[in-house]
Amino acid sequence: MTDKGALKHAGIRKWVDEVAAMTRPDRILFCDGSDAERDELIADSLATGELIELNQQKMPGCYLHRSAPHDVARTEHLTYVCTAAKDDAGPNNNWMAPADAVARLTPLFSGAMQGRTMYVVPFLMGPPGSRFSKVGVEITDSKYVVLSMRIMTRVGQPALDHLGASDDFTRCLHSLGDLSPDRRFIMHFPETNTVWSIGSGYGGNALLGKKCMALRLASWLAKKEGWLAEHMLILGLEDPQKRMHYIAGAFPSACGKTNMAMLVPPKALPGWKTTTVGDDIAWLRPGSDGRLYAVNPEAGFFGVVPGTSRRTNPTAFDMIQRNTLFTNVALRPDGTPWWEGHDDPAPAQALDWQGRPWTPASTEKAAHPNSRFTTPATQCATLSPEFENPEGVPIDAIIFGARRQRRIPLVFEGRNWQHGTFLGATLSSETTAAATGKVGVLRRDPMAMWPFCGYNMGDYFQHWLDVGAKLARPPKIFRVNWFRTNESGRFLWPGFGDNLRVLKWILDRCEGRGIGVETAIGAVPTTDAIDRTGLNLTDADMAELLKVDPAEWVEAIAGQEELMQMFGARMPKPLRTEHEELARRINSAITPPDLVGRDSGT
Numbered sequence: 218m219t220d221k222g223a224l225k226h227a228g229i230r231k232w233v234d235e236v237a238a239m240t241r242p243d244r245i246l247f248c249d250g251s252d253a254e255r256d257e258l259i260a261d262s263l264a265t266g267e268l269i270e271l272n273q274q275k276m277p278g279c280y281l282h283r284s285a286p287h288d289v290a291r292t293e294h295l296t297y298v299c300t301a302a303k304d305d306a307g308p309n310n311n312w313m314a315p316a317d318a319v320a321r322l323t324p325l326f327s328g329a330m331q332g333r334t335m336y337v338v339p340f341l342m343g344p345p346g347s348r349f350s351k352v353g354v355e356i357t358d359s360k361y362v363v364l365s366m367r368i369m370t371r372v373g374q375p376a377l378d379h380l381g382a383s384d385d386f387t388r389c390l391h392s393l394g395d396l397s398p399d400r401r402f403i404m405h406f407p408e409t410n411t412v413w414s415i416g417s418g419y420g421g422n423a424l425l426g427k428k429c430m431a432l433r434l435a436s437w438l439a440k441k442e443g444w445l446a447e448h449m450l451i452l453g454l455e456d457p458q459k460r461m462h463y464i465a466g467a468f469p470s471a472c473g474k475t476n477m478a479m480l481v482p483p484k485a486l487p488g489w490k491t492t493t494v495g496d497d498i499a500w501l502r503p504g505s506d507g508r509l510y511a512v513n514p515e516a517g518f519f520g521v522v523p524g525t526s527r528r529t530n531p532t533a534f535d536m537i538q539r540n541t542l543f544t545n546v547a548l549r550p551d552g553t554p555w556w557e558g559h560d561d562p563a564p565a566q567a568l569d570w571q572g573r574p575w576t577p578a579s580t581e582k583a584a585h586p587n588s589r590f591t592t593p594a595t596q597c598a599t600l601s602p603e604f605e606n607p608e609g610v611p612i613d614a615i616i617f618g619a620r621r622q623r624r625i626p627l628v629f630e631g632r633n634w635q636h637g638t639f640l641g642a643t644l645s646s647e648t649t650a651a652a653t654g655k656v657g658v659l660r661r662d663p664m665a666m667w668p669f670c671g672y673n674m675g676d677y678f679q680h681w682l683d684v685g686a687k688l689a690r691p692p693k694i695f696r697v698n699w700f701r702t703n704e705s706g707r708f709l710w711p712g713f714g715d716n717l718r719v720l721k722w723i724l725d726r727c728e729g730r731g732i733g734v735e736t737a738i739g740a741v742p743t744t745d746a747i748d749r750t751g752l753n754l755t756d757a758d759m760a761e762l763l764k765v766d767p768a769e770w771v772e773a774i775a776g777q778e779e780l781m782q783m784f785g786a787r788m789p790k791p792l793r794t795e796h797e798e799l800a801r802r803i804n805s806a807i808t809p810p811d812l813v814g815r816d817s818g819t
């Protein structure tokens with residue numbers, strides 16, 4: 218870390234001066250991504266209590282951060298897209314006019330860094346040397362944010378090399394402010410490629426390379442430049458014939474993307490191997506061969522901790538044993554972290570995520586349900602050899618998944634890109650602890666991008682159709698649902714590694730094999746089409762998992778009508794056509810054709 222004098226780039230210098238004039242820090246430090254810088258930041262954070270050292274013998278390089286108790290998740294109601302025209306932000310975003318947003322936040326930022334150090338963090342999203350990659354610079358007064366950005370992005374020289382003399386970088390301004398939710402705002406200005414975030418130190422609100430830049434602003438840039446920025450994992454699957462396939466999967470927050478990105482094949486399916494390219498964000502571009510190529514713009518994983526164990530995700534569990542920042546987990550007396558769903562039983566005593574004494578008799582959770590790990594991708598044992606490939610990986614199939622107890626079958630296939638886009642656009646999911654608000658409430662989440670699309674989603678759907686039209690060999694599109702329950706509330710599908718059985722059917726379908734029956738909603742596997750070798754799952758359970766009950770879909774169609782109306786003239790016509798077609802198919806599945814004939818008097 219050096220003082221600002223080391224900053225050579227004129228555009229960055231100018232912006233830093235402007236921000237410093239407003240925020241008035243005591244010191245300005247320029248981050249270079251070096252090990253010495255990390256050591257200094259950690260030592261300072263330990264001294265101030267922003268970090269707590271974990272047991273360095275058992276977990277070298279691991280630290281615990283406790284956030285303010287009311288700053289534990291993304292705050293979507295305080296997140297805005299500030300475009301000149303309100304309609305460009307769309308009904309999917311909170312909107313404020315750019316000048317009003319600046320006027321609202323300037324007093325909050327004014328003097329906010331007095332008595333603090335201002336860190337300037339140049340970072341690269343995407344592999345060095347890739348046409349996919351983009352540069353950002355985050356200015357922050359939080360050491361925890363700098364340490365996290367160092368894990369989640371490529372900080373320092375790779376960013377400056379990519380930028381060269383260009384002024385084309387995302388300006389990401391962050392201050393902890395006073396951490397009050399009453400003075401917390403996460404403002405995006407897509408027209409000037411800028412983010413202003415104040416009042417939160419939480420990942421998605423404060424690590425501005427992630428949701429703010431790599432999704433909200435990137436989605437806007439992607440629309441302009443002809444690519445897609447998506448809330449998707451990227452998984453490599455090597456089949457027993459040693460052929461490599463890649464799947465991109467969009468799931469809402471905290472619905473198992475990290476687990477799926479590190480899927481361990483079940484023993485009953487020998488010869489399969491998985492590799493991890495990404496667990497949260499994919500940037501996808503048409504390639505010259507007519508296929509869709511993906512890179513993961515991030516350099517680390519910011520995963521949900523509770524439920525992570527040797528049983529559910531051994532790769533992640535191993536990966537977080539070193540050089541990992543834990544946020545809001547419980548602390549055992551031996552200086553190691555613990556959380557609900559850990560392999561070890563609950564400790565007799567511990568400190569909970571707020572540092573309060575905790576015992577198994579406590580009524581509250583020891584770890585916060587949205588506690589997180591931040592860990593370098595290079596520690597993932599299944600990291601794909603293609604992780605840094607500047608060209609990305611070719612995607613064979615896209616899956617849209619959500620957390621749904623009812624109605625949605627385990628898997629079904631879209632008829633083509635347009636129908637697949639419709640399947641993504643009509644995704645809904647039960648809410649999780651990743652955002653503040655009630656958990657378990659069904660909400661619309663098109664393409665799992667509702668909180669992350671930086672512009673009007675009607676235009677975004679059209680953009681999906683436009684990108685598809687450029688692909689001579691588009692990926693096939695599927696919907697999946699690992700979370701269907703039976704009448705007594707038991708999950709019907711084992712999930713985790715066994716999801717490979719579903720992916721295998723998907724790949725079979727991509728290659729013209731795989732048995733499916735056409736239904737009103739798309740092609741669904743027959744009960745014996747998914748390999749159940751070694752799985753204790755009855756025919757009846759399988760039939761229940763794959764059931765398409767037209768009566769249940771009537772409600773879904775009514776909900777889709779609301780979506781159509783919400784976007785009015787900006788909803789692309791082809792998606793309306795798909796909606797009408799679904800309604801027609803469902804109606805005729807409910808009303809047998811001979812009755813249709815009799816009712817209409819023909």
Ligand code: OXD
Nearest residue numbers: 291421470471497651
């Ligand atoms: C995340 C989220 O942190 O989606 O990835 O909230």
Ligand code: MN
Nearest residue numbers: 448470471497
């Ligand atoms: Mn996410």
